[in-house]
Structures are given as structure tokens and as C-alpha cells.
Amino acid sequence: MGDNIIICLKDIVVEYDGERVLEGLNLNIHDKEFVTFLGPSGCGKTTTLRIIGGFVDPLKGDVYFEGKRINDLPPYKRPVNTVFQRYALFPHLNVFENVAFGLRLQKMEEKIIKERVQEMLALVNLKGYEKRGVNQLSGGQQQRVAIARALVNHPKVLLLDEPLGALDLKLRKDMQIELKRIQQSLGITFIYVTHDQEEALTMSDTVVVMKDGDIQQIGTPVDIYNEPNNAFVADFIGESNILDGVMCKDFLVEFAGREFVCVDKGFKPKERIDVVVRPEDIKVVPPIQGHISGIVESIIFKGVHYEMIVRACGYDWMIHSTVAEKPGDTIGMVINPEDIHIMKKMEES
Numbered sequence: 001m002g003d004n005i006i007i008c009l010k011d012i013v014v015e016y017d018g019e020r021v022l023e024g025l026n027l028n029i030h031d032k033e034f035v036t037f038l039g040p041s042g043c044g045k046t047t048t049l050r051i052i053g054g055f056v057d058p059l060k061g062d063v064y065f066e067g068k069r070i071n072d073l074p075p076y077k078r079p080v081n082t083v084f085q086r087y088a089l090f091p092h093l094n095v096f097e098n099v100a101f102g103l104r105l106q107k108m109e110e111k112i113i114k115e116r117v118q119e120m121l122a123l124v125n126l127k128g129y130e131k132r133g134v135n136q137l138s139g140g141q142q143q144r145v146a147i148a149r150a151l152v153n154h155p156k157v158l159l160l161d162e163p164l165g166a167l168d169l170k171l172r173k174d175m176q177i178e179l180k181r182i183q184q185s186l187g188i189t190f191i192y193v194t195h196d197q198e199e200a201l202t203m204s205d206t207v208v209v210m211k212d213g214d215i216q217q218i219g220t221p222v223d224i225y226n227e228p229n230n231a232f233v234a235d236f237i238g239e240s241n242i243l244d245g246v247m248c249k250d251f252l253v254e255f256a257g258r259e260f261v262c263v264d265k266g267f268k269p270k271e272r273i274d275v276v277v278r279p280e281d282i283k284v285v286p287p288i289q290g291h292i293s294g295i296v297e298s299i300i301f302k303g304v305h306y307e308m309i310v311r312a313c314g315y316d317w318m319i320h321s322t323v324a325e326k327p328g329d330t331i332g333m334v335i336n337p338e339d340i341h342i343m344k345k346m347e348e349s
């Protein structure tokens with residue numbers, strides 16, 4: 001991944017009808033990165049993408065492309081293209097003409113148009129489909145045409161707004177891998193919007209987690225999963241047990257009615273914190289060997305593991321285990337220091 005910043009958003013404020021949607025957003029996006037904006041519905045992902053595309057004007061703040069301020073550039077003059085969830089293909093044109101459309105507008109030579117369209121159709125695995133009407137294609141194939149069309153004039157950045165949202169799960173998974181391959185083979189920046197955390201973790205170099213128009217965390221998928229900044233990120237990315245706790249001193253935390261050794265320090269004495277423990281990080285042992293013990297409330301087989309809900313110390317814990325226990329059984333639970341994630345309490349919102 002290059003170190004060069006290709007897009008910089010500085011103090012971006014957006015309001016719709018007097019209501020703040022982005023509140024001073026700052027973000028750097030690097031060249032050749034696959035970046036995903038991830039967050040619940042309404043958190044401002046699409047708005048941020050539209051700011052980059054030039055479809056929304058910020059009330060305040062600046063948008064830079066390769067160091068140049070581009071606030072005043074209209075969308076069609078920006079070196080970015082967008083793929084939407086609804087592919088918006090031209091139904092009366094065949095596959096070739098749909099992809100060629102933008103190049104024809106630019107009055108490019110026929111020979112070059114042919115070369116470029118062929119190159120793009122090969123890239124999205126649609127060679128041989130040139131003459132097909134777009135209505136005779138599957139949803140996945142239509143989305144590939146939309147991607148080819150958005151890439152044909154060689155943008156430096158491709159914006160993708162939930163482009164796989166209309167596809168079924170299997171096709172979605174195939175297309176996730178395809179998109180990553182296309183991005184890597186072109187070596188350009190992809191900025192992708194989704195509310196699906198698994199999709200974000202699968203495809204991205206960098207994930208930007210958003211909530212209520214604010215960035216909660218920016219990091220690699222592994223960082224975001226293993227070192228969430230707060231309980232919101234922990235809960236949104238994967239499954240978590242989130243418990244109230246108090247820091248006793250450096251490397252010692254109290255939660256679930258007892259003290260645990262942890263790897264965190266630097267909190268105020270008696271500071272109230274959130275403790276996050278992933279379901280796969282709780283080891284199930286015989287009751288007398290556990291740090292705490294609990295009663296199995298339910299168990300479901302999930303393929304690679306069993307998902308158990310265990311009542312212990314006033315909480316319902318989610319535990320992933322490869323061993324099937326029975327509802328009503330008492331089990332012991334062991335949590336290692338490095339699996340106890342301490343988070344600053346989030347401000348009440």
C-alpha cells in the first residue's frame with residue numbers, strides 16, 4: 001500500500017434541512033487502498049461517499065484530491081466514478097454499448113473504445129457477452145457491467161455504494177472476492193460503503209467504523225477486530241460480551257464479581273470501564289477449575305462451533321465452544337488476561 005494520500009477530507013460538516021449529518025469529519029485515504037466505510041444505517045457513510053464524488057456540497061470543510069482542493073469541481077470533472085446498488089444500466093443498449101457509453105461521450109476513437117471495452121469486459125469476466133441485452137443478464141452479471149462501465153475511463157478512485165446489496169448471499173461472497181481481485185489487478189483506490197461487518201473485514205485494507213456522523217475507529221480489519229476502540233466497535237464488529245467493570249489498578253480489573261489480571265494500564269484508580277470478551281475467548285472447563293461458573297441456558301450448533309448462552313454473575317454470556325454441553329449444566333469459564341479488552345466508557349448518547 002502506498003503512503004501517498006489520495007483523498008483528504010478536512011473538517012467536513014454536512015446538514016440536511018438544518019440537521020447535522022457529519023460533524024467535522026476528518027479522514028485521509030491512501031492511494032491503492034481498499035477502504036470501507038462501515039456502520040449502521042443512517043450513520044453518514046453514503047453522505048461521506050457523496051462528498052468525495054461531488055454529489056453533496058459540505059456546509060463547511062474541504063475536500064482534497066492529491067493535495068488539490070476540489071470542492072468546486074463538479075462530479076464529472078473529478079477523477080472518480082461511482083457504482084451504485086441499483087446499477088442504472090441503459091436497458092436499450094447491449095453490454096458493449098453500456099460499457100462504451102462514457103468513452104463515446106468523450107468522442108474517443110472507435111479503435112480505442114473497442115480496446116478499452118474489451119479490456120474491461122475481460123477484467124470483470126464477461127468476455128463474449130458484448131452483444132447481450134443487459135436485461136438478459138443475471139443480477140451479478142449486471143453488476144459486473146456496471147463495474148466495467150465505471151472503470152472504463154480509468155478513474156483513480158472507484159466509489160462503491162453497497163454495490164452487492166441486491167445480490168443473494170452466495171453471489172455476494174463470490175463478488176466480494178472478485179472485487180478485491182479487480183482492485184488489486186488495477187492498483188487503484190476503492191472506497192466501499194457497507195453495513196455488513198463480515199463484508200468489510202473480508203475485502204478491506206482499511207475499515208472506517210462510523211456512528212452518528214462520527215468516525216469511531218480507523219484500522220486494518222485485524223486491528224478493528226482485536227483492538228476495538230470502544231464497546232460500540234466491539235459490538236458492531238463480530239460478537240462480544242460487554243460487561244461493566246472497574247479498574248482496580250494497572251493490570252488488575254474487577255468485573256462479574258471478581259478481580260482478573262489484565263494487560264491494560266494507565267486508567268484512573270476506580271475508573272469505570274467497559275470490559276469486552278469475545279465468545280471464542282472464553283474457555284469452558286469443569287466448574288471447580290473456572291474463574292467463574294455459570295449455568296448453560298441454551299446451545300445451538302453453528303457448524304464450526306456450538307453457540308451457548310450461559311448465565312453467570314448476573315450476565316448472559318455468549319460462548320463459542322467445540323464441546324456440546326446440555327442446558328442446565330454447570331460449567332466453569334476461564335478468561336486469559338490478553339483476552340480481556342478494557343475500553344473507556346462511551347459517553348452516553
Ligand SMILES: Nc1ncnc2c1ncn2[C@@H]1O[C@H](COP(=O)(O)OP(=O)(O)OP(=O)(O)O)[C@@H](O)[C@H]1O
Pocket residue numbers: 016017021039040041042043044045046047048195
Ligand atoms: N437527501 C437527504 N435529505 C435529508 N436527509 C438525508 C438525505 N440523505 C440522507 N439523509 C439523512 O442523513 C443521515 C445519514 O444518511 P446516509 O445516507 O449518509 O447514511 P448511511 O450510513 O449511508 O445509511 P444507509 O446504510 O442506510 O444507507 C440519515 O439520517 C439520513 O436520513
